Amino acid sequence: MIENSNVIELKNIETFYEGEKIPVIHDITFNIKNGEFVSIIGPNGAGKTTLLETINGLLHYTEGKGYVFGMEILKNKTEIRKEIGYVIQNFEIDPLSPFLCKDIVLSGRTGKIGAFKFTSKKDWDKVWYSMGLVGMIDFANRSVGKLSGGEFQKILIARALAQEPKLLLLDEPFSNLDFAARKQIETLLNRIHEKQVITIVMVSHDLSFVPNRCNRVIVLDRGRIIMDGKKQDILKSEMIHKIFNGNGKKK
Amino acid sequence: MIEFPLSLLTVSILGAVLAGFACSTMGTFVVRLNLASIGYLMSHAAFAGAAFGLMISIDPMIGAVIFSFGTAIILGPLAEKARLQSNVVIGFLFSFMIALAFIFLNYIPGQAASGTALRILWGSIFSVSNNDLLFLLLLSFILIIFIVVFYKELLAVMFNRKLAESSGVNTKLFYFAVLFFTGFAVSLSLQLVGGLLVFALIINPTSTAYQFLYDFKKIVIFSPIIGIVSCLVGFFLSLLTDFPIGASIVVISAAVFVFAIVVSPKRRKGNSKKQKLSIISKI
Ligand SMILES: Nc1ncnc2c1ncn2[C@@H]1O[C@H](COP(=O)(O)OP(=O)(O)OP(=O)(O)O)[C@@H](O)[C@H]1O
Ligand SMILES: [Mg+2]
Numbered sequence: 255m256i257e258n259s260n261v262i263e264l265k266n267i268e269t270f271y272e273g274e275k276i277p278v279i280h281d282i283t284f285n286i287k288n289g290e291f292v293s294i295i296g297p298n299g300a301g302k303t304t305l306l307e308t309i310n311g312l313l314h315y316t317e318g319k320g321y322v323f324g325m326e327i328l329k330n331k332t333e334i335r336k337e338i339g340y341v342i343q344n345f346e347i348d349p350l351s352p353f354l355c356k357d358i359v360l361s362g363r364t365g366k367i368g369a370f371k372f373t374s375k376k377d378w379d380k381v382w383y384s385m386g387l388v389g390m391i392d393f394a395n396r397s398v399g400k401l402s403g404g405e406f407q408k409i410l411i412a413r414a415l416a417q418e419p420k421l422l423l424l425d426e427p428f429s430n431l432d433f434a435a436r437k438q439i440e441t442l443l444n445r446i447h448e449k450q451v452i453t454i455v456m457v458s459h460d461l462s463f464v465p466n467r468c469n470r471v472i473v474l475d476r477g478r479i480i481m482d483g484k485k486q487d488i489l490k491s492e493m494i495h496k497i498f499n500g501n502g503k504k505k
Numbered sequence: 506m507i508e509f510p511l512s513l514l515t516v517s518i519l520g521a522v523l524a525g526f527a528c529s530t531m532g533t534f535v536v537r538l539n540l541a542s543i544g545y546l547m548s549h550a551a552f553a554g555a556a557f558g559l560m561i562s563i564d565p566m567i568g569a570v571i572f573s574f575g576t577a578i579i580l581g582p583l584a585e586k587a588r589l590q591s592n593v594v595i596g597f598l599f600s601f602m603i604a605l606a607f608i609f610l611n612y613i614p615g616q617a618a619s620g621t622a623l624r625i626l627w628g629s630i631f632s633v634s635n636n637d638l639l640f641l642l643l644l645s646f647i648l649i650i651f652i653v654v655f656y657k658e659l660l661a662v663m664f665n666r667k668l669a670e671s672s673g674v675n676t677k678l679f680y681f682a683v684l685f686f687t688g689f690a691v692s693l694s695l696q697l698v699g700g701l702l703v704f705a706l707i708i709n710p711t712s713t714a715y716q717f718l719y720d721f722k723k724i725v726i727f728s729p730i731i732g733i734v735s736c737l738v739g740f741f742l743s744l745l746t747d748f749p750i751g752a753s754i755v756v757i758s759a760a761v762f763v764f765a766i767v768v769s770p771k772r773r774k775g776n777s778k779k780q781k782l783s784i785i786s787k788i
Contacts, residue, residue: 272586310671312667312670312671332673332675333673335670335671335672335673336672336673338671340668340671340672342665342667342668342671345665350715351664352715352718352719352720352721352723352724353660353663353664353719353720353721354719354720354721357660357664357720357721357722358664360657361657361660361661361664361668361669361672362668362672363672364657364658364661364669364672364673364674365672365673365674366672366673367657369655369658370654372657373657397719397720398664399719400719410668413668417672
C-alpha cells in the first residue's frame with residue numbers, strides 16, 4: 255500500500271493456460287503509475303491478451319506477484335474488477351443474440367452496482383452518457399446481434415466506460431474500426447485521459463495507432479517483454495522493425 | 506363424489522401450469538448458456554433417478570433430484586470448460602442413463618409396478634400429488650425471486666461470461682444456479698411430462714421465444730408464457746384424445762415452435778435452434 259501511486263505492479267509474473275506445459279508469458283515485470291497511458295504492442299500470439307487477462311485476474315498467474323490498486327490480484331479479484339473496465343478482443347456475436355445495446359452497456363456496471371441492488375437512474379445516466387461518447391445513442395434500442403463489427407466494438411467500449419473505471423484495459427479496440435471511427439475513438443481516449451485521472455492500458459499489434467497521449471510503449475514478443483520505454487524511442491528503435499517485419503509475422 | 510375428481514383436475518391443471526413455467530423459465534438460461542446438452546443429460550439422469558427411487562420404494566422425485574444433481578456436479582465443471590462438446594460423450598451417457606432407468610424399472614416391487622413405470626416414462630395427468638404441487642409452487646416462487654433479484658447479473662452472464670466476470674460478477678455461481686434450478690425443474694415435472702420428453706419442455710418454448718424477440722427481458726417473460734400455454738393446451742388435448750400427456754405437450758410445443766420458425770423474422774439465422782430440436786425429436 256506504500257507504493258500507492260502504482261496502479262499495476264507485476265513482479266516476475268508467469269501465466270499458463272490450463273493443460274499447457276509452457277507458460278505463455280514469462281517473467282513479466284513492470285509497474286504502471288496512476289494516470290499513465292500505456293500501449294502494449296506485439297505480434298499475433300505474443301501474449302498480449304494473456305497479459306491483460308492476468309492483470310484483471312481472469313487468468314491466474316502461477317509465478318510471481320501481481321498487484322492492482324495495491325491489492326494482490328488473485329486475492330481481490332472481485333474487488334479490483336469493479337474498478338477495471340475491460341474491452342475484450344473482438345469476439346463473434348451470435349446474430350440471434352437477444353440483447354439490446356443499452357442493456358449491454360449497462361451490464362458493464364453490474365459488479366459496481368453490487369449484488370442485491372437494483373439499477374438506479376444514476377446508472378442509466380452513465381449508460382446514456384457513455385453511449386453518447388462513442389456516438390451510439392441511436393443504437394440504444396437495437397439488438398447487438400444486428401450490429402456491424404465496428405458498431406459492436408463501440409458498444410463494448412461504451413460498456414467499459416459506463417463502468418467509470420479507474421483502470422481501462424483495451425484489447426485491440428481499433429481492430430474493426432474504419433479510419434474515421436479509429437480517429438473518433440482515439441480522440442475519445444485522449445479526451446477521457448486528459449479530463450480525468452484514469453489509467454489506460456491498450457493492446458495493439460498495429461504500430462501506427464498509438465494515441466497521442468500514450469507516451470509509454472511496452473513491446474511483447476513470444477511472451478517476454480523485450481522493450482519498455484518512451485514511445486518515441488521505441489518506435490525509432492531497430493529491434494521493433496525486426497519483430498514486425500513481414501506484415502507483423504513472428505520472426 | 507363430484508368434488509373429488511374436480512379438485513384432482515385442479516391440482517393437475519395447476520401442476521401443468523407450474524411445470525410449464527419452471528421448465529421453460531430455466532430453458533431461457535439453459536439455451537443461452539449452451540447447456541442444452543448437459544440439461545438433456547440431466548433430464549435423463551432424473552428419469553433414471555426416479556426409476557431408482559421407485560425401485561427402492563422412496564419418492565421418485567427424491568431419486569430424480571439426487572440423480573440430476575449428481576450429473577450437474579460431475580458434468581457441470583466439464584461442460585463449463587467446454588470440454589463436453591463431444592457428441593460421443595453425450596451419446597454414451599444418454600444411453601447409459603436410459604439403460605439404467607430400464608434396469609431399475611424392471612425391479613420395481615409390488616403390483617402397481619407397470620403403471621408407475623409407464624408414468625415416469627410417458628408422464629401422467631393425474632400423477633401430480635399435492636406434495637408435488639407444493640414443491641412446484643415453491644420452486645416457481647424461488648425462481649421468480651431469483652430472476653428479479655439477480656436480473657442484471659443474469660443478463661451480464663447470458664451475454665458473455667468472460668465480460669461479466671471481468672466486471673466483477675461471480676459467473677460460476679450463476680452457472681451452477683442455472684444447472685441446479687434446471688435439475689429441480691426437471692425432477693419436479695418428470696412425473697407429469699414423463700422422463701423421455703421433459704427436456705423438450707425446457708427447449709421448445711424458449712426456442713420459440715428466441716425466434717421472435719430481440720430483448721432478453723421479453724424472452725424471460727414470454728418463454729414461460731409459451732411454456733404454460735403449451736402445457737395447458739397439451740393437457741386438454743390429452744384429456745380429449747387420451748394421448749399420453751407428455752407427448753401431447755411436446756407435440757403442441759413443437760408445433761408452436763415450427764410455426765414460429767416459419768413466420769419468424771429471424772428465420773434465416775435460426776439454424777442452430779433447428780438442430781437442437783432435431784436432437785430431441787430423434788428420441
Ligand atoms: N485458451 C488457450 N489455451 C492454450 N493456449 C492459448 C490459449 N489462448 C491463447 N493461447 C496461446 O497463448 C499464446 C498467446 O496468446 P494471446 O491470445 O495472449 O496472444 P495475443 O498477443 O493476444 O495475440 P493476438 O494479437 O492474435 O490477439 C498463443 O501462442 C496462443 O496460442
Ligand atoms: Mg489478443
